[in-house]
Amino acid sequence: MPSAGLNVLRRAEMCLANIAARNPRVNAVVSVVPRESLERQINQISEPQAPRRGIAGRIFTIKDNYCTRELETSCASKVLQGFTAPYDSEPVELIKKAGGIIIGKTNMDEFAMGTNNDFSRYGKCLNPLYPDEEISPGGSSGGSAAAVAADMCEVSLGSDTGGSVRLPGAYCGVYGFKPSYGLLSRNGVIAYAQSLDTVGILSKSIDLVEDTFDVLNQYDPNDPTSIDPEYRAQIAALPKRDRSTLTVGVMEEAIIDMDPEVQQAWIDALDALREQGHRIKTVSVPSLKSALPTYFIISPAEASSNLSRYDGIRYGYRAPSDREEPSGFLYAPTRTNAFGAEVQRRILLGTYNLSSGQYGNHFEKAQRVRRKIQLEFDEVFATPNVVTQNEVVGDVDVLINPTARTRALPHGQHKSAIEDYINDVLTVPPNIAGLPAISCPWGQGQDSVGIQVIGQFGDDKTVLHVARLLEALQKH
Ligand code: GLN
Numbered sequence: 001m002p003s004a005g006l007n008v009l010r011r012a013e014m015c016l017a018n019i020a021a022r023n024p025r026v027n028a029v030v031s032v033v034p035r036e037s038l039e040r041q042i043n044q045i046s047e048p049q050a051p052r053r054g055i056a057g058r059i060f061t062i063k064d065n066y067c068t069r070e071l072e073t074s075c076a077s078k079v080l081q082g083f084t085a086p087y088d089s090e091p092v093e094l095i096k097k098a099g100g101i102i103i104g105k106t107n108m109d110e111f112a113m114g115t116n117n118d119f120s121r122y123g124k125c126l127n128p129l130y131p132d133e134e135i136s137p138g139g140s141s142g143g144s145a146a147a148v149a150a151d152m153c154e155v156s157l158g159s160d161t162g163g164s165v166r167l168p169g170a171y172c173g174v175y176g177f178k179p180s181y182g183l184l185s186r187n188g189v190i191a192y193a194q195s196l197d198t199v200g201i202l203s204k205s206i207d208l209v210e211d212t213f214d215v216l217n218q219y220d221p222n223d224p225t226s227i228d229p230e231y232r233a234q235i236a237a238l239p240k241r242d243r244s245t246l247t248v249g250v251m252e253e254a255i256i257d258m259d260p261e262v263q264q265a266w267i268d269a270l271d272a273l274r275e276q277g278h279r280i281k282t283v284s285v286p287s288l289k290s291a292l293p294t295y296f297i298i299s300p301a302e303a304s305s306n307l308s309r310y311d312g313i314r315y316g317y318r319a320p321s322d323r324e325e326p327s328g329f330l331y332a333p334t335r336t337n338a339f340g341a342e343v344q345r346r347i348l349l350g351t352y353n354l355s356s357g358q359y360g361n362h363f364e365k366a367q368r369v370r371r372k373i374q375l376e377f378d379e380v381f382a383t384p385n386v387v388t389q390n391e392v393v394g395d396v397d398v399l400i401n402p403t404a405r406t407r408a409l410p411h412g413q414h415k416s417a418i419e420d421y422i423n424d425v426l427t428v429p430p431n432i433a434g435l436p437a438i439s440c441p442w443g444q445g446q447d448s449v450g451i452q453v454i455g456q457f458g459d460d461k462t463v464l465h466v467a468r469l470l471e472a473l474q475k476h
Contacts, residue, residue, distance in 0.1 A: 008057035028146035056099030079338035089188025107143030117142025138168030145172035163427025165200030166439035170450020171408035181434035185220035193302035235458035249396035253288035265449035297366035304350025403450030
């Protein structure tokens with residue numbers, strides 16, 4: 001094996017050693033590729049000509065809702081138990097082509113529905129920052145965030161529908177980036193709510209977050225929601241703003257009840273930016289408070305429709321009684337046995353919201369509110385939105401607020417589904433409007449707080465730039 005390959009093999013072996021040592025407790029990684037696959041992947045990396053950035057030789061794990069040819073893909077659900085996809089999802093393929101090394105799949109909330117990674121057929125995942133307590137890593141990409149935090153990989157792909165890479169990123173003290181909707185292909189990523197779902201990237205290194213984003217940021221004709229080349233060209237042609245003095249917006253609606261240490265971290269981050277000469281400005285997105293209810297109407301509606309394909313015939317699990325049922329009932333026992341409580345709750349909620357009696361009252365209204373939220377965000381930003389084509393009236397480069405109201409919580413602390421849903425209050429607005437957003441660790445280890453940077457649609461690079469600024473400010 002060439003020397004670059006040996007170096008990669010050493011790092012992969014370190015990750016595997018961390019999996020062996022820490023995963024029995026943390027339960028972040030649910031499957032690992034066979035040794036031959038690891039060596040084959042490493043042998044395929046071409047020798048770099050010169051030291052360079054990029055993801056070649058970087059060690060990845062992938063959330064269990066990405067189709068992979070080599071490993072089972074079950075979305076941590078019993079309904080897909082035993083399902084191995086006949087193809088690699090587009091993001092997995094792109095990572096492999098760019099020389100990324102995929103070593104395993106990660107734990108998650110079933111079908112990406114949850115905020116604590118406790119609804120999983122693999123059992124709950126624990127936050128590795130807390131070796132003595134059963135603290136949640138956040139969800140739904142809890143396994144990905146925990147795997148990164150515990151050095152079981154260098155980068156992990158998660159998915160973000162309403163905060164599922166940013167919340168676990170915040171709880172585990174790592175970066176969690178949700179790019180603009182439609183920039184990264186979701187082809188082969190199992191849908192939760194397709195108008196909100198994005199591929200997400202978690203890592204301790206902002207360079208690796210950006211390098212992975214660069215590899216995945218491509219038009220995919222096989223994903224009908226992929227932003228097409230014409231819009232990509234418009235994004236590239238947007239006038240470049242002077243980044244030496246940024247205008248950072250603080251949404252007054254984001255000033256909500258939160259833990260004092262979270263609020264303090266927010267103030268500290270803003271103060272540090274101000275000291276560097278950036279301008280902090282209070283702005284208003286009046287409908288922000290409607291984002292959470294809007295999300296919990298739209299996402300279960302889309303989920304209930306997406307999950308109808310799990311009928312015991314096409315994929316994975318079928319209840320034994322289905323085969324023997326003389327009356328002809330086929331679906332009910334399979335779906336009753338195989339979907340967990342949270343997924344069943346979402347199916348009921350979504351089916352209700354889409355029923356003929358409620359559609360106009362709930363789903364249609366939620367779509368209107370969604371549009372309103374999008375337009376209000378447009379009014380704040382200095383960069384035009386290439387999708388809505390609104391006139392620019394704002395002067396803000398990025399918005400900054402905490403990712404979550406609290407730091408990581410003990411498993412099982414929340415007794416009701418509603419309490420869990422409320423935790424998403426600060427993460428769902430970017431999904432509703434399709435905006436790029438990253439959770440950045442502010443502070444170290446258990447003391448870290450997730451600070452969220454949100455940008456205009458397509459302005460992902462400015463969001464990543466501000467994440468770097470925040471990192472640099474902490475080193476001073
Ligand atoms: N916690 C949110 C939910 O349960 C977000 C999940 C996600 O982003 N996949 O819907």
